[in-house]
Amino acid sequence: MRLSRIRPILCILLLFSAAVSGSTLALAPQRERGRARTRLVVVIAVDQMRGDVTTRYAGYLHHGLKRLVDRGLSFSEAHHDHAVTVTAAGHATISTGCTPARTGIVGNDWFDRSTGADAYCTYDDSVSGVGTGADDKAHQSPRNLRRSALGDWLKESSPASKVFSIAGKDRSAVLMGGRKPDGAFWYDDTTGRYVTSTYYAKSLPAWLDTFNDGGRVQAAFRTGGTERFRLTTI
Numbered sequence: 001m002r003l004s005r006i007r008p009i010l011c012i013l014l015l016f017s018a019a020v021s022g023s024t025l026a027l028a029p030q031r032e033r034g035r036a037r038t039r040l041v042v043v044i045a046v047d048q049m050r051g052d053v054t055t056r057y058a059g060y061l062h063h064g065l066k067r068l069v070d071r072g073l074s075f076s077e078a079h080h081d082h083a084v085t086v087t088a089a090g091h092a093t094i095s096t097g098c099t100p101a102r103t104g105i106v107g108n109d110w111f112d113r114s115t116g117a118d119a120y121c122t123y124d125d126s127v128s129g130v131g132t133g134a135d136d137k138a139h140q141s142p143r144n145l146r147r148s149a150l151g152d153w154l155k156e157s158s159p160a161s162k163v164f165s166i167a168g169k170d171r172s173a174v175l176m177g178g179r180k181p182d183g184a185f186w187y188d189d190t191t192g193r194y195v196t197s198t199y200y201a202k203s204l205p206a207w208l209d210t211f212n213d214g215g216r217v218q219a220a221f222r223t224g225g226t227e228r229f230r231l232t233t234i
Helices: 003-016 025-034 063-071 087-096 150-157 172-176 206-213 216-231
Strands: 018-020 042-044 109-112 115-120 164-167 183-188 195-198
Touching: 087 150, 087 172, 087 183, 164 172, 172 183
Parallel strands: 164 183
Antiparallel strands: 018 042, 018 164, 109 115, 183 195
16 A cells, blocks of 8 residues: 555544443543543554554554553554454454354354344344434444444443443444444445444434535545545444
């Protein structure tokens, strides 16, 4: 990948793939020491990005990502303790801290022996889409997620907290958001808009309608081409 593409890719991923969440375990020690409670936690997952990218391309990082690198902790030997590293299994592990055997998310798709048919990780026929007419991609929820996630722990500890998950893929937004986020939104490539499902809300928030109607996604296709836009949203 050319260096000129690194910066826009990382910046857009920061905007669209953030899941605001927190951990009760992380907050407790701070309260004991009398420090101010954590106000914001941002979890970012970038598919297939090597761990050394933030150091190799440090000179191209600015603002939010630079702050994370300069003021955060880096674990150079952190690994997933499971073999299946597809999107759904990995994101469920990141958000819950459990392996696929515990989360129930063993892949993006799997064969369901109880129904005798293939199953999609976040498919839920009891809900419908909000903001899209593509019914085949609209039925999404964390119904198959068997463990609570970071955002759930935060809301249990601090019920007034807000948890949102936004991603380029439905499974990423749903599984990183946990069981009871305040919102989960993902890009629908049929309509070119960010959408959600009735599991989360009956209608899209006004700010997301404004973004969708602003034509920024369509403009990215016109100016950068399909291939370049997809690189910034996977």
